[in-house]
Amino acid sequence: REMDRWNRSTDYGLSFHDENYKFDSSTLIDQFYVSPAAGSTVIFADVVHSQIHVTTDEGQSFVSHVVEFNPSAIVFHPQNKNWALAKDSQSSNLYFTTNLGANWTRLAQSLVSKQSSAKIFSYYWAVPGIDTSVSLVYYEASPGIGGSVQLYSEDVLSPGSSLKHLKGSISSVPLVANSLIVVDEYVFVKAQIGSAVELHRSHNRGPFERAFFASVHPVTEYVIVDATEHQVFVAVRHFSNLTNVYSSDESGRFFTLCLQDVYVRERGKQWNTIPPLVSFYRVLGVRGVYIGNKYADRSGLQTMISFNKGGDWRLMEATSKTKQARKCSTDCHVHLHIWYPYSRSNDQGIFSSDNGVGILLAHGNVGKYLSSETSVLVSTDSGLTWTLSFADTDKDGSGFSFLLGDHGSYLALSEHYEKISDIQYSCNEGSNWTDVTLGDGGASGGFLVVNGMFTEPGETTEYAFAFCSRYDSKSAFVNWAVVQLNFTSLLQRKCQPNDYYLYEPSYEATGSKCLLGQRMTYERRKSNECCYNGVEYERGKLVSLCTCTAEDFECDYGYRKSFGSKTCVPIVGLNPWSPAEECVAKSAYNKTKGYRKVAGDRCSGGNVSAWTSNEVPCPVVVPSGLDLDSDIAGAGAVVGQPITFWLTQENGVTKKTAYKFSFGDGSDPIELTGFDLAAQQQHTFNESGNFTVVVAVSNSAGKSAASLKIKILDPIDRVVVLPPHAVTVGVEVKFSARALANAQPSYVGPVHFDWDFDDGSTPVLSPGRDVIHAFDYAREYRVAVAAYSPVATKANHAHVRVFQTAKTLSLGFSAAADVVRSSIDDLDLKLAAALVDDVAGVTGFPKSRFEAFVFPREAGASLSVDLSVVASSADEKGSVDTLFDKVKSAIAAKQVVVSIEGSAPILVTSSTEVTVNSGTTSGGGGSTSGGVNKLAVGLAVPAFLLILVLVLAFYWYSRRYKQLRSAFTILNHSPTDETPLALGADESDDDDDEAGVGGEPDE
DSSP: OBGGGOEEOSSTTSOOEEOGGGSOTTOBOOEEEEOSSOTTOEEEEETTTTEEEEESSTTSSOEEEEOSSOEEEEEEOSSOTTOEEEEETTTOOEEEESSTTSSOEESSGGGOBTTBOEEEEEEEEOOTTTSSOTTEEEEEEEESTTOOOEEEEEETTSTTTTOEEEOBGGGGSOBOTTOOEEETTEEEEEEEETTEEEEEEEETTOOBEEOEESOSSOOOEEEEEEOOTTOOEEEEEEETTEEEEEEEOTTSOEEEEEESSBOEEOSOSOTTTSOOEESEEEOSSSSSOEEEEEESTTSOEEEEEESSTTSSOEEEEEOHHHHHHHTOSSSOEEEEOSSOTTSSOOSOSEEOOTTSTTOEEEEEEEESSOOSOOEEEEESSTTSEEEEEEOOSSOOOOOEEEEEEGGGTEEEEEETTOSOOEEEEESSTTSSOEEEEOOOTTOTTOEEEEEEEEOSTTSOSSEEEEEEEEEOTTSOEEEEEEEEEEOHHHHOEEOOGGGEEEEOOOOSTTOOOEETTEEEEEEEEOTTOOEEOOTTOOOOEEEEEOBOOGGGEEEOTTEEEOTTSSOEEEOTTOOTTSOTTHHHHOSEEEEOOSEEEOTTOOOBOSOOTTTSOEEEEOOOOOOEEEEEEESSOTTOEETTOEEEEEEEEEESOOTTOEEEEEOSSSOOOEEEESHHHHSEEEEEOOSOEEEEEEEEEEETTEEEEEEEEEEEEOOOOEEEEEOOSSEETTBOEEEEEEEEOSSSSOOOOSOEEEEEOSSSSOOEEESSSEEEEEOSSOSEEEEEEEEEOSSOEEEEEEEEEEESEEEEEEEEEOTHHHHHHHHSTTHHHHHHHHHHHHHHHHHTOOGGGEEEEEOOOOTTOOOOEEEEEEESSHHHHTTHHHHHHHHHHHHHTTOOEEOOTTOOOEEEEEEEEEOOOOOOBOSSSEEEESSOOOOOOOTTSOHHHHHHHHHHHHHHHHHHHHHHHTOEEOTTOOTTSSSOOOOOGGGOOOGGGOOSSSSOOOO
16 A cells, blocks of 8 residues: 555566655555456555546556545446446445546436435446447445445446346345356346255346256355356255255356355355355366365365366376376376365465466366365466476475466466475476576575465566565565566577477377367467467367267256266256246257256267257147336336236236236226237336236136236425424424425325525434524524425425524404405515515514414415514613613504505504413434424323323324415515515415325326
């Protein structure tokens, strides 16, 4: 992390230069990420300071960007060097850039609202050549606090609108976080069902389907160990002492036993969080070769090898030279450490390379079982035979670092973590080894310890590097050192055409050269010619197909090999003869004989009737296993939104099956014949409500049905804020809000309101329309509220004055008030302002000492107004009573007369003192959701009186606040505010029949 350790080499590690000056002195580089599309493009991430430093010229120059998140786990796009994903290490939000980090946009934004969050777990770019769009991103998200894990895809070129909820078999099962894996044509995810787990997969981006393992044992955990070459290998833990490896068909759905009782080193209980080390290895450079360690009757571990993707396994043989050296004739097999099971290291014990065809280096021993010995063994025939190169004399299990370079023209190794300064190398595929001394690294009398060796990716150059620790003569650590290993002078010359021969891997003791139905011939350098191939070398390869034999087939799902033979027999407890899913979409199915062709096998011809299945007619079966799903979340969809419905059917024929879709909204049903036509339907609902979509399915064998409840909502058009009046410091008051739609009647669905009271208190999220709050200081506040429904969001605000104290009068008016009110638009606003002006003029006090509140009009009711005498400061409190009496006297003397725009005067005829806010005094600013104030009741009141008081109080309270809900605060309300607070007559409907905030629509 410390920038004084940032050094750069441009000459294959021969020299390094301090690059510290290119960054600010406070920069802390946590990690750097290299683009697979352009190796010269690298992003250096400073998580602590939320910065990234980008280079497109291998570090010669940098462009720095400050980002709004903590940039961790950056993933470049596989083809476009300017595209990348990054996860925020704190919030778990996921971001993308399409301009190499200059700008970042958050994904999954449509899953986030004020009442919920969306935590992102695993994420992957699309796979070029497999996905229809290379700009897709797949990710796991948990929408909402404590929400279940769901799978989504989203296109970075159209974020939000392209969000797709991935479904299928995963729609009804709880998914495990961090279990998403995208590999080539497969997408995998794990489901937790009680103490067992399930593997669900999508093949070629089709719907997710549950995968099945040919075993009667429970599946308690699994980890995918390989998913290349159009086949999947999965290590499945059945019990604490039993883990098997299973191999799939090409679809990745039906798994058969591949290798039983393999060795696994667990590093955590959750395999998807901390994957175990499974002793199962795919050999690089050749197709279909796998090596695994399994328990031999629990007596010890033995290493097995397969040359046909796990169809057959055998023990590995030592060369005659090695057998003579070990003086063994029986139990003289080679056993390898795949993951160093006996050592302190988690490094892989086997090394192979795509550019070193047929060459393997490994740690292990020769004998009956695998031991703690870590001698070096070399195979030059893809693992068929092995030669002992270096014996582990001290048997301390430390092991070696392996190296292969220049397409296999040289091999090198050094002992791990030992106080040595030598590296051994070979230019004849391990037949002979030569020592080279690294020296003391500049520390006189000291030494170097080799921690590892590496080349550039691909193992194509003549240059390699040893990463070392430097120690002084007293064995004290000095610093790190990188040693360049230049094999150019050792290899002497460039290889010529006569330095090569044609290599045909032989995978049988009898010399059979067919693997997975084809015969491979590779160009390979002669082992006795110490020449180099060069970076630009391209290995020649010839392929010819083989005739099919028994070696090209493995046991089908539901079968296993009979003990001691290659015959596949049914597994007791499974039903391999079932037509299963083939009959869902076909009129005939393939009845298995217990065998299937190995995935990826390319053989042709031959007498295969003994292993291939027969096509037989499908029986007519009642449709069952029906499931109806849609592309909208369970919260609902907006009116007019096209909705796609998907139907799945697990059993029953489909060709001559009738499907009838009824949408429950009065529209005509859709009737179809054949599952292909019925599998996907689209429908648009033109009115809001709760609907049940039903699909009735029938054929000659019987009937079945599936249904799905759909909630269609009106979008929120506006939010009306209903503030209190005569608000005083420390007294709890009620705020209300209403979410309204243009449609009548309307149904906006469940609505959450997010309140911000502009006083530094924590915003309040309320599931209902009402919230209680108290203010600490006397001033004007801008109270904002946002309404969130499943399909829409709207916001509004209101200005509320808070006073030190207030006394309120309920006013009565002359009959002229109702006449004027019915003839003047927006009279309520004008009346309140005129009333404050007149009272201020009559009393001689400033308008700021008064607040007028006009209640909404109700049919047949007279005008109702509250006038409050207020004090905004401690100095004004003493005059409230005097001013209050003065106002009462003026009204009694008929001195308060209000005139509006030349209309007939409106006389204030009466006044009655009222208590507006009867809430309890709060100890500080704070809020609670709900709509009722606290009520103190003496404990000595008899029960029946208590009930009576509560009933009467509730009646008065509900009537009073039906008026308050639709009222508005007038004084000092600015006409320039972006959203007016006045209500029209169509917005003052009664609580009891309102469907605008939540619940069911009006009948």
